[in-house]
Amino acid sequence: MSDYLLLTSLWLVPLIGAGVVLCVPKGSERLVKYVATGFTAAGLLLALVALAIYVGDDRANAPLAERAAAIRVVSWPASEAMGAGDVDGNLVIRRDWIPAFNIQYYLGLDGISVSLLVLTGLVSLLACLASWGIEKQVRGYYALFLLLVASMTGVFLALDLFLFYVFFEVMLLPMYFLIAVWGGEEREYAAIKFLLYTLFGSVFILVAILILYFWPGDAPAGGFQAGTFDVVALTTIASTTGYYGRWIQDWVFVLFLVGFLVKLPSFPFHTWLPDAHVQAPTPISMILAGVLLKVGGYGLIRLAWPLAPAGAFDWSYVVAALGVFSILYGALAAMAQTDFKKLVAYSSISHMGYVTLGMAAMNLAGGSGYYAYGVNGAMYMMLAHGVTSAAMFFLVGVIYDRAHTRDLDSLGGLNDAMPVYGAMSYVIFFGSMGLPGLCGFVAEIFVVLAAFHYSVTLGVLAAAAVVLTAGYILWTIQRVFLGRNETWKDLPDLTAREIVIAAPLVVLTVLMGVFPQPLVLRWMSPSVDRVVQGVAEGSARNAAGPMAESRDAGPPQVARAR
Numbered sequence: 001m002s003d004y005l006l007l008t009s010l011w012l013v014p015l016i017g018a019g020v021v022l023c024v025p026k027g028s029e030r031l032v033k034y035v036a037t038g039f040t041a042a043g044l045l046l047a048l049v050a051l052a053i054y055v056g057d058d059r060a061n062a063p064l065a066e067r068a069a070a071i072r073v074v075s076w077p078a079s080e081a082m083g084a085g086d087v088d089g090n091l092v093i094r095r096d097w098i099p100a101f102n103i104q105y106y107l108g109l110d111g112i113s114v115s116l117l118v119l120t121g122l123v124s125l126l127a128c129l130a131s132w133g134i135e136k137q138v139r140g141y142y143a144l145f146l147l148l149v150a151s152m153t154g155v156f157l158a159l160d161l162f163l164f165y166v167f168f169e170v171m172l173l174p175m176y177f178l179i180a181v182w183g184g185e186e187r188e189y190a191a192i193k194f195l196l197y198t199l200f201g202s203v204f205i206l207v208a209i210l211i212l213y214f215w216p217g218d219a220p221a222g223g224f225q226a227g228t229f230d231v232v233a234l235t236t237i238a239s240t241t242g243y244y245g246r247w248i249q250d251w252v253f254v255l256f257l258v259g260f261l262v263k264l265p266s267f268p269f270h271t272w273l274p275d276a277h278v279q280a281p282t283p284i285s286m287i288l289a290g291v292l293l294k295v296g297g298y299g300l301i302r303l304a305w306p307l308a309p310a311g312a313f314d315w316s317y318v319v320a321a322l323g324v325f326s327i328l329y330g331a332l333a334a335m336a337q338t339d340f341k342k343l344v345a346y347s348s349i350s351h352m353g354y355v356t357l358g359m360a361a362m363n364l365a366g367g368s369g370y371y372a373y374g375v376n377g378a379m380y381m382m383l384a385h386g387v388t389s390a391a392m393f394f395l396v397g398v399i400y401d402r403a404h405t406r407d408l409d410s411l412g413g414l415n416d417a418m419p420v421y422g423a424m425s426y427v428i429f430f431g432s433m434g435l436p437g438l439c440g441f442v443a444e445i446f447v448v449l450a451a452f453h454y455s456v457t458l459g460v461l462a463a464a465a466v467v468l469t470a471g472y473i474l475w476t477i478q479r480v481f482l483g484r485n486e487t488w489k490d491l492p493d494l495t496a497r498e499i500v501i502a503a504p505l506v507v508l509t510v511l512m513g514v515f516p517q518p519l520v521l522r523w524m525s526p527s528v529d530r531v532v533q534g535v536a537e538g539s540a541r542n543a544a545g546p547m548a549e550s551r552d553a554g555p556p557q558v559a560r561a562r
Helices: 003-023 029-056 064-069 111-133 138-157 161-170 172-182 187-214 231-240 245-263 272-279 282-307 309-314 316-335 340-360 369-403 419-433 439-454 456-481 496-514 516-544
Strands: 092-098 103-108
Touching (some): 003 029, 003 092, 003 103, 029 138, 029 516, 064 092, 064 231, 103 161, 111 138, 111 369, 111 496, 111 516, 138 161, 138 282, 161 187, 161 231, 161 282, 172 187, 172 282, 187 282, 231 516, 245 282, 245 309, 272 282, 272 340, 282 309, 282 340, 282 369, 309 316, 309 516, 316 340, 316 439, 316 456, 340 456, 369 419, 369 439, 369 516, 419 439, 419 456, 419 496, 439 456, 439 496, 496 516
């Protein structure tokens, strides 16, 4: 399979599936569910194929900049794709899209994006299976669901900032309608709050992109010119020259940071998340927690830090402190909840704080080794949280479907009535808690280790948060599963379909904790280490290079659009 066909199919297959679903005759709801599940399964299969190529082919796991440099930019049609300078099989494609503005159809994968791509495929398939209980406007639901999957996949593929922004914005509408139409009693309020917060963050991202595009600085060696959306080229320039200078990097970094912290989310941009989770149907909560939040983390590691390394260094302590505060705040807020779903939502805020902290712990003195631990931990936390949070929201949904309540004070004794459900829940909740041998522990130990070598104070606070996490997880288990409660003694245990949905997540929770190196780190870490190296070099170069600018010099004039 050619790169062009594979990478395009990854986002196009679910989009085609959305169209096919809409063409199914009205009244054939069961067929709609089969069709949607088939297209979602095809998306996961394609993601696994991309992963196999990436792991097994030296051309595909070479540095992304090298692979991108080997691809000629050609015009449509696709029949002109291959030429003497092109390398098929390296998981990068480029086509002119809007030549007047130097916008390209530019897709590519590395260890970071391919990991999140597989996570997207898996969670999407399981959420699609969990959606089989949807009975209201089934065709519309699955069409929007598949459109959401296509846009999320495109975000992780895009290497052109304009294309990235298009996919990023397309995600908003299907998620808005999936909450507003199929959500709970206050679904309209939660949906509009989600949309307004995310649009607010999008404005900051757009301004940062436009600054990078129009910035007129002195062209460095290599003939680079302003007016490109090429993420790989901009990253290389940021790490090897002073083209943007320190002042402008501070602004670009802050703009990207605010935009992606809204999506992550992090304090103080987090308040939309509990409302969205509580009101969203269970499968959409799985997608929201398992994948959509990771778009924020991916934006930080792909754009914010690499494109503005000097700005990242200048703001590192503030961002690290914000990450630690989010960890503590999310844990304390989760402990205060009586709504089962809202508790899991606040736990997501706490866990995403580890992502921010791992990225910000830029202890570069004497080498960037410990910083690499932090960023690897941040990436591993995104994957581990994607698995455990999707499972937790599904398990909460199972209880709500049976007991019609999420009140933790009303539950209890479920372990006796639903032993299979209880056993799976223990593994998932302990994995989220960070119990050694489960996936959360690997991520937390990497981040805390990097934090200790960056700031002892922040490291101690991040480590202490583990106790708070254990507190609300164990208290939740006690209130939901232990004791005796005659009210729920006749609740049925998990059905075969529900076991099929939960079992892969339970297995991954264990395997990612026992075998982190062969399962994830083997292909993810080299890409993370290259990002860390580029950020370290860029921050050092901009700090001492001749083109570093004074903060007091004021903003230079921005060139006009060409």
